[in-house]
Amino acid sequence: MVKWISRTGKRVEVPRLRPRSESLPVTKVDLADLTPDLLTFLGKAAYLQLTTFETLGRAMSSAPTTEAKELLSHVAALSLAKHHGLTAEIRRHGEEPGRVMEPFTDAIDAYQRSTQGGDWFEELVACHITAGFLDDFFIRLAAGLPTDYSSRVTAVLRADSGAEMLAEEIRVVIDKDEKIASRLAMWGRRLVGDTMLIARSTLAPTSNTVSDEARIEPVFTELIAAHTRRMDGLGLTA
Amino acid sequence: MVKWISRTGKRVEVPRLRPRSESLPVTKVDLADLTPDLLTFLGKAAYLQLTTFETLGRAMSSAPTTEAKELLSHVAALSLAKHHGLTAEIRRHGEEPGRVMEPFTDAIDAYQRSTQGGDWFEELVACHITAGFLDDFFIRLAAGLPTDYSSRVTAVLRADSGAEMLAEEIRVVIDKDEKIASRLAMWGRRLVGDTMLIARSTLAPTSNTVSDEARIEPVFTELIAAHTRRMDGLGLTA
Incomplete structure (x- = not known):
């Protein structure tokens, strides 16, 4: 957790640009106040997870070797298990997943189309980068769900997504071909831009735009830092 | 199990066309003598199962409703679990699944391309018809595997493949649109033709072509009967 310490004394407050360090306690950076209602959360998270699975399926079909295809089949199984973990929570709430996901x-x-890789390498990176960002984001957002759902959903989202398997496969590609x-x-920059937009659209704004922004910004700063570490892990510049 | 009872007395034997009822005991119709070596069996069965999963993935992506997509995601998970059940047996044998599947x-x-549906309805039927036939086929062929593998592999292949979910979805389509x-x-006839060919190519012929054929024919007669029941279950003429 990040803690900003103000070194200055009294400061003039500028509307809409108040320093976060003074306006809000940021020892725990989360989005709980901006969490949408349970079914909106679950519907969006579940459908995005299904999208990740579909992207993995496409990458699997176009894999250049049978070994890569086999590896992707394991990542796909983990992704599908996450999706079904989320739809199980929708059913627990007495709703049908299809109907709950439909509005989103x-x-x-459209997000899926814009983040669809042009070839296998781009597909692989898309799976890794978008799934990592979205998991991080929804884990933070889950803090605002009703307590019992919050802990179960967080456990689902924290489950292994095969990220290390994907990263390893991508590193092999990059090591072989510097260009x-x-x-x-x-491609990673494009992906993170689009993924931030779809993530932000999931937030339920309050009537106070200023405090919303003050709450959102540090969270996205952390999410981007995690994204940068993920790109570093691939040997790529974020 | 089928039992042919000869009503005639002594008959003249015609090479390559001996009546099965007299030449072989057919109270148990299986393919054990024609089962290929363990890794060939597992490699082919596992890669075909992966193909079924890919076809389900395509059908999922093009599903006309979110509910249908969700249903297919469950069938896809069952299919992927079967694939991993088979690759687990390859690993148990000390081999890497990718390498073992590679030669096939x-x-x-090519089989996958020829059985690829032109639209969502054909994709759905392809998943149901080919997976059903291949499961039936490999269950019979598994009788010839080493005993411990045979029982585990049979259990994997007999596991739920979501066939009833698929059949229900197809019946809804057919009920809505008679044409x-x-x-x-x-399409079902084309599918079964191509699937029989890929199934037959898995058999390991002995030096005795005549007895091979005598063994294969009744099994395929039963597999086609099961296929006909599967088509009947959809309300389609086989």
Whole structure:
């Protein structure tokens, strides 16, 4: 957790740009106040997870070797298990997953199209980068769910997503072909931009735009820092 | 199990066309003598199962409703679990699944292309019809594996494949649109033809072509009977 310590004395407050360090306690950076209602959360998180699974399925189909295909099949199984962990919570709430996800499919399908890789390498990176960011984001957002759902949903989202398997496969690609690294670094920037947008659209704004922004910004700063570490882990510049 | 009872007395034997009822005991119709070596069996069965999973993934991506997509995600999970059940047996034998499946990928990829549906309805029927036939086939062929593998592999293959979920979804489609039924019936015939060919190519022929054929024919007669029941269950003419 990050703690900003103000070194200055009294400061003039500038509307909409108040320093977060003074306006809000930021010892625990979370989005609990901006968590949407339970079914909106579950519907969006579940459908995004299904999208990740579909992307993995496409990457699996176009894998250049049978070993890579087999590896991706394991990552796909983990992704599908997460999706079903989330839909199980929808059912527990007495609703049908299909109906609950329905209102969010258009926006998420558009996101999926915009983050669809042009080749296998881009597909691999897309799976890794978007799934990592979205898991991080929804884990934070889950803090605002009703207590029992919050702990179960967090456990589902924290489960292994096969990220290390994917990262290892991507590193092999990059090590073999240096030129590909700069292309994939660019691709990573595009991915994180689109993923931030879809993540932000999940937040339920309060009537106070200023305090919303003050709450959102440090969280996204941390999410981007985690994204940068993920790219570093691949040997790519974020 | 089928038992042919000869009503005639002594008959003249015609090479390559001996009546099965007299030449072989057919109270137990199986393919044990024609089972290939363990790794060939597992490699082919596992890669075909992965192919089924890929076809389900495509059908999922093109599903017309979110509910249908959700249903297919469950069938896909069952299919992937079967694949991993088979690759676990490859690992138990001390081999890497990717390497073991590799020699069979060209032929099976070609089979996959030829059984790829032109639209969502054909994809659904393809998943149901080919997976059903191949499970039936490999269960019979598994009788010839070393005993411990045989029982575990049979358990994997007999596990729920979501066939009833798929069948229910297909019946809904057919009930809504009568014209589609005759197209899907035609499609079913094409599917079973191609699936029989890929199944047959898995058999390890002995030096005795005549007795091989005498053994294969009744098994395929039963597999086709099961296929016909599967088509009947969809309301389609086989």
